[in-house]
Amino acid sequence: MRTLLIADQDNASREEMRKLMAEEGYQIRMANSVVEVLRDALKNQAQVLLLGMEFENMLAVELIPLVKKCSKDLMIILVSDEDSLPLLRKVRGEGIFYHALRPVTAEDKEELRLAVRCAFEKYPQVPSTQSQRLQRLEAMA
Template sequence: MAHILVLDDVVDAGILLKRILERKGHQVSVFSEEEEAIAFARRNNADLAILDIKLKKMTGVEVLEELKKISPDIRVIMLTGYPTLETARESLKHGANEYCVKPIDKEELEMKVEDVLAQ
């Protein structure tokens, strides 16, 4: 299965995603700090990153750009509790594969993760 990096400034949200994805057999590393997630990506090869758009110090799109510099092939799903067409377009323009709206629907997340990993 896949190695997935999850970055959400709300620790409990990241842990929830970890539980859902580990039940599907994935290895999941959860972060609430942008720098830690980026440093992890430099040292480890993740297949997929799930990034919240609203973070503490950077935006999810800025983290997406950094991850793409480190690993151009990494697949990315963006999360947001504040969906707008502008954030969706910006995310996709910078290389995100998919976009999910919070609160996360478990089945939708599982389906999108499966679809993105199959790309």
């Protein structure tokens, strides 16, 4: 099952993205805290993360490296209201898959749909060695 995790401080935006992605048939998880995002990443419960620029008073540029340490395979799509070049360089350097503007117009929504679809297609079919080790440790616990 293709699972998508949505983490955005703006509840209205989070709900809008949930509705948009539900139309595509994905299983959707909503994160209400940074802890939930990191836990889901550690447990490989989602393949794609839609992440807002700020979440629980933590900037995405601070959260992305932590998420990537928990799950290097997780495909992160940063969703923001801005497209500042220095910011984009920074987050791309941290390993995001794609940057999308917050979906407002029909074109924005279609762009986000396509980005998510592409992220699922690019997601590794075989989990990384780190992910496999974590799964074995969880099974032993």
